[in-house]
Amino acid sequence: MTTHVIENPAHEILDVQTTDCCIVGGGPAGAVLALLLARQGVSVILLEAHKDFDRDFRGDTIHSSVMEIMEELGLSDRLLQLPHAKMHQVKIRTPDDTVTLADFSHLKTRYPYITMMPQVKFLEFITQEAQKYATFQLVMGANVQELIEENGVIQGVRYRGGGGWHEIRAILTVGADGRHSRLRQQGNFESIGTSPPMDVLWFRLPHQPEDPQGGIGNFAPGRIVAMLDRGDEWQIAYGIPKGGYQQIREAGLEALKKSVVEVVPNFSNRIDYLQDWLQVFFLSVESSRVKRWYRPGLLLIGDAAHVMSPVGGVGINYAIQDAVVAANILSQPLQNKSVELSDLAKVQRQRELPTRIIQGFQTLIQKRIFAPILTSQKTFQIPLLLRLPILRDLPARLIALGVFPVHVQETDK
CATH class of the missing domain: 3.30.70 (Alpha-Beta Plaits)
Structure with missing residues (x-):
């Protein structure tokens, strides 16, 4: 990474930095992607708008799929040394009955449970690991305001923080800035939304x-x-x-x-x-996804690409899986200092189907179970199918492990 001091009459730019990848948003997707790229020797700057990670009622569920990813990185044991709780089952209870909806203890994984851990602790852990690599830089209090576009290609961002305006020039910019993504808005991405009840x-x-x-x-x-x-x-x-x-x-x-x-x-x-x-x-519960997750020089992942309903608590896990797939596909092109549009398209190809499947599952639950309960004065009758023990593994697997397994792939540096 290099730094140059320049003047810009429009914004009084204090400095310009160059990097291979600029990631906007220090949530789970952005933090994990930054760590994975830094491990591969890719220079990466992670921009987080807030001055710390401590915000209430963020996703605190780390599912089995993410724990397996942490194990592949050699981090699972140390992560579990942080304060946490383990959730082995999810039950449904009505005034007349109780049924186990999902039993994670039957899953074939070293982590047959949902790990309940404050997201602030998880993010601090991941970014501390990333800081062990010389190619990683974290900037807190960086409020990204503008995309830099030249000849139809996104070349980086401009952000406010540290007493003024700053500019980052990057081969690739990644929007991981959440459900209210500024980069999604500024990049004019078209979203497909549903109407959760x-x-x-x-x-x-x-x-x-x-x-x-x-x-x-x-x-x-x-x-x-x-x-x-x-x-x-x-x-x-x-x-x-609603x-x-x-x-x-x-x-x-x-x-x-x-x-x-x-x-x-x-x-x-x-x-x-x-x-x-x-x-x-x-x-305010939302569920949507952008039609196309990328444009030249820019990729969206996590909630920036697909806003998840809280049903099943899967948002953080699908965001991290996005990050793993993006790192697997883009590490080599970033090492070669050239990311093609086809590389970005490949990320969406691998992640769009699992996203659509889980959003369909969430929509089904919301419309067939939650909506009738919230709009009726009748006692909810637990369907007979949910009483069959064999079916406990199906929602458990979908929630804890996702649709398709995602694994960390190391590339040659």
Whole structure:
């Protein structure tokens, strides 16, 4: 990487850096891709808009597929030394019945569980590993504002941070900047969207010793309360009909607390932990994907390319799988200082089908199960098929391992 001081009347550019790959967005996709490329000797600059990784209610589920990738990198044992909880089962509970929806303990993997770990700890771990390589650079507080385009090819980005404007020139720019991607917007990518029937309110309640373990979906007429076991606390997802947030707010926090206890009576002794709406995070559920993930000099991955519903908690894992495939395909071209459009197209080809399959699965669950529950006053009847033990492995495999396995491939430097 080289740095040159220049003047630019439009933005008063403080400096220009050159690199092989500029990655915008320090989430799971961007951080893992940066690590993989740095391991291959590719010079990479990772830009993160915030000054730290600590933001509430990000995806905290690390599935078996990602743990296997960490093992291939020789990082799984050290990663599991960080504080975490293990989720071995997901259950559905109605006022009349309880059924195991997914049993991860039957999966043929060294990691037959979902690892619950704060995303901030995961990202700090990955970027610390990347910093061991001289070709890696992390810039926090880098608010990317513009794509640099010359002769129809993206040549890098301009960002604000550190007291002014900066410019990065790159052979390849990767947009990994999440569901509200600026690079997706500035690159004029066309999205295909669906209309999920629900939104979600996230909050946390203490986990007590006598509580059950694992993940539990509680269904009652007009209400869904999903509980994710994080060891010392429950991460709660309270499902509401799409567009119903304002009505919930107007009814007041006490009404929300009462509704939660009606669905999960065991929470009556801790629901008062919720004292303020600031403890409740609203998520507008979306599901979409861009038609084409790339243009000359620019590639989108993760939520920038495909916004995932929270159903199954698979977003972080599909983003990381995108990063692994991108690194496998692009490391050699980046080492050769030339990335062709066909290389970028190959990334989308390998990742689009798994993405479409999992989004179809999420849509099916939302429309066939969640929507009827949220709009009906009848008690949800658990389908007979979900009671068959043999079927527990199907959703477990789809959630934990994904549609197709993804593995890290080393290239010659």
